[in-house]
Amino acid sequence: MDFDPPFQQTYKTLLPELGKGDKAFAVEEYELPSINLSHLLSPNQNEREKCIDEIVRAASTWGFFQVVNHGISDEVLKNMNYEEKKVFHQPFEKKVQKNFLGLSPDSYRWGNPKATSLKQLSWSEAFHICMEDLSGMNESKTLRFTMEKFAKTARGLAKTLAEILADNLGMIKTGTYFQENCPPNSSYIRMNRYPPCPYSSSKLVCGLIPHTDSDFLSVVFQDHVGGLQLLKDGKWIAVKPNPNALVINIGDLFQALSNGVYKSIRHRVIATEVERFSVAYFYCPSNDAIIESCGEEPAVYKQFTFGEYKIQNEKDVEDIGDKIGLQRFLRSYI
Numbered sequence: 001m002d003f004d005p006p007f008q009q010t011y012k013t014l015l016p017e018l019g020k021g022d023k024a025f026a027v028e029e030y031e032l033p034s035i036n037l038s039h040l041l042s043p044n045q046n047e048r049e050k051c052i053d054e055i056v057r058a059a060s061t062w063g064f065f066q067v068v069n070h071g072i073s074d075e076v077l078k079n080m081n082y083e084e085k086k087v088f089h090q091p092f093e094k095k096v097q098k099n100f101l102g103l104s105p106d107s108y109r110w111g112n113p114k115a116t117s118l119k120q121l122s123w124s125e126a127f128h129i130c131m132e133d134l135s136g137m138n139e140s141k142t143l144r145f146t147m148e149k150f151a152k153t154a155r156g157l158a159k160t161l162a163e164i165l166a167d168n169l170g171m172i173k174t175g176t177y178f179q180e181n182c183p184p185n186s187s188y189i190r191m192n193r194y195p196p197c198p199y200s201s202s203k204l205v206c207g208l209i210p211h212t213d214s215d216f217l218s219v220v221f222q223d224h225v226g227g228l229q230l231l232k233d234g235k236w237i238a239v240k241p242n243p244n245a246l247v248i249n250i251g252d253l254f255q256a257l258s259n260g261v262y263k264s265i266r267h268r269v270i271a272t273e274v275e276r277f278s279v280a281y282f283y284c285p286s287n288d289a290i291i292e293s294c295g296e297e298p299a300v301y302k303q304f305t306f307g308e309y310k311i312q313n314e315k316d317v318e319d320i321g322d323k324i325g326l327q328r329f330l331r332s333y334i
């Protein structure tokens, strides 16, 4: 397809390695804890408290959960999926152009042209867009408006969940912290496309290599195809797709803020034989926001700003090919 990035060509020295050595381990499929958010609005206090408890428990144990009755309408999600398909199905030569759709030059990303081993190889393309950039996207007004609608509702959902989680930590400034530190323009949307991969049967090719998200929390809308996996108790498990639910995962900043109570879990996407789409909303603060562990226990992490965290991650990726992430900000890190 002229819209697919040149994966075969780029990875031609690595792909023959697939037949040799490594074998994929069987991965069990699990249904993530599913939380019905309509209970948060229930007149029954017990029901509200039970729902809050489920959110807190899922964030502390799984770091991942799914929500239903989340407030983002089917229409917004359907339009998002439609617009996403439309933009990815533009010719590759257009997508790589510096000013495609009026976005910042590094918004469009594909694969990992620098991969030197199968483990680093990724079979996907993405538009990673800062909300600040949306106002300049005048070439495609329908995509812009659809993303604005999705972001507005995803932000409301992210803020509600973040406030519940912070409140549970006894954070004194919960009421104002997210309001003050997470203005709408500081978050990101990432549209992901996983093209069909002819080597998917090996189960060794990643659509997206293992990572944690560098935000407070992420709201992910995935289609019915599946492929998302997370690391639980040292084992990879596959997330069963549920088209009625959104996936929520805790990011590094909440792990730091909560002094390790909430878990930012490593996850990956395995390449599949059919095309797959997802959209993630990354709930982020502004660059100068201070992330400081709260609670009564001694802080495990040093205090840092989100700007410092991003710069350090970019530097680590440049130097060693991966982010070291929160580990680097442990007080005990030398």
Ligand SMILES: O=C(O)CCC(=O)C(=O)O
Pocket (backbone or CB within 6 Å): 190, 192, 208, 213, 220, 222, 228, 267, 269, 277, 278, 280
């Ligand atoms: O495609 C997915 O299901 C997950 C995407 C993801 O982890 C990300 O964009 O950070």
Ligand SMILES: [Fe+2]
Pocket (backbone or CB within 6 Å): 211, 212, 213, 267
């Ligand atoms: Fe992610």
